[in-house]
Amino acid sequence: MGLKYALFVMVLLIADAASEMNQAYFGDTGKLPCHFKNTDNISLNELVVFWQNRQDMVLFEIYEGSIKSGNVHPKYKGRTRFDQNSWTLYLDNIEIKDKGSYDCYAHHRRPTGMVPIHKTSLELSVLANYSQPEIVNISNGTENLGIINVTCSSTQGYPEPFKMFFVIKTENSSETPEAEIEKYQDNVTELYNVSASLSFQVPPEAKTVNVSCGLKPTETKETLFSPSLVIDVKTYEPPSVPDSILWKVAIIIVVLTVVVMVPFIIQKKKKKKQPTLPHENAVIQVEEEEHGQVKDSVEYHVPESSDEAHCVVNTQKIATDDPSATHF
Template sequence: MVILFYGAAATSKIQAHFNETAVLSCKFTNPQNISLNKLVIFFQDQEKSVLYEHYLGKGLFDNVAPKYKGRHISFDKESWTLYLHDVEIKDQATYQCFISHKSSNGLILINQMSSELSVIANFSQPEIIPDSNSSDTSYVNLTCSSTGGYPLPKEMYFLVQNSTDNSTNKYSDTIHQSQDNVTELYNVSTSLYYTGHDNAMSASIQCVLCPTDAHPVQPGLKEKCLLSKPYIIASKKKEPRSSQNDDLFWIATTAVILVIAVGSVGFLIQWKKKKKKKPDHSHSRECNPW
């Protein structure tokens, strides 16, 4: 068998979402308009394992690697494209497409194409959960978590907006991760120990997760980062008493004082009246000689 090659090799980078379809194209224009019945087309991965083979106009599955048998794979004859359906994380690899012309001289390689496939999975919307086991009200411990994503995020942090000065501060900590043994998807989380509610009227806290290809959160920039719902923290600082409450306090205090004063005056008047009614036994009695 003689294999010749007179086509230029090319490489493309492609991306597919988890559980969706990867498009592996040969990008063959067929300038000589060779019949499909005279062509041999096959796709292989970087380990030389064959995904699909189209031999002289018909699909041939004898040479397909065991790990690809049973997978949902389809080939479009019009566009020279292979569709790998239900993509998994382990499908990340470099794939090659070979197109050969079968002639009397053997197989002549007329086209070769390489595709670097990367697989991504969108993380769930981050969720902030407070620590309900703590009885200490001087602080709040928050955990932000997100599940089912790939690859690991570029950033994961908290944005805290204080109501007093309308300032926004960024707080970041270690990103904890776990990976599913079957799907290879990641679950991630990070924590915030927040004590600022003693110094602010209130605070609005959001968790931000940025995938590896996302931009950081900046005003006016179209973002790919995921934001949690705002978590509102009320201030622990005592509110100053309003002027209306002060007026009511002094009115009540004055009323109590007046009642006490009136009661005291009445008591003194009654006491003096009782004192005057008592007989005077201070003078000596006259004796009657008779």
């Protein structure tokens, strides 16, 4: 009989081992049902029922008909309520840290010891509703260039959003570009603040642009949309240059020209005025004689004696006075 009972309990525990999925919202109350039927009508004074998480922290315990708080972990004290009719435990002030797996155990206390008769495993997920997205124009006047910059933000949500996107509408077009999400998670609450930015070119023919953004918290939840932002697009005209600026530019060009060119001209004139070296004069004279440029030159040489010098001078004089004279 004992073996059959043990096998029955094992089958019962295996059957009840499948985890039940539950979800709760941040700050609200989570529901942790035990699904204990007590078909054998066991007296509450003979039962030990308790809930604990996978870290073996006890949330709540009934021991032989009385609530026993000595084994309850401090993080759960004062946060639980028990409904004996449905064998359900309620956990108040849900935090992101409360997500995870829980087990409910029921034991029949006998003179021979504790006999497990029931177990329920459940998974608790925690959600936090994001605030309505808010869109802001951060163009700072760049719409005059046909470029618009906007940012979209939402706060205090969990888990990370599935996606964020923008909706851009003009008189003749509509598009929904998806944006990269920037995330910040609070170290205490573990909630997310998210934002996304977009820079886009406005079609030249557009007069107004209607921009909004959407945030999809999860793949299955509905999308949250921001209010629409209507932007008037102005025709861009290049700014004219004042005459005073043009005059300043002209003066700068003239000054630069003088500073650069004057030293160059002075240096060039100095090179022209430099005297010719004696060696250069000799070379020039030889070149002129070779090309017949000097026809009536007189050849001089240094005589070795005074007589020879006198002879040469007389000969030159005779040649000058009488063209028909014979040269010696």
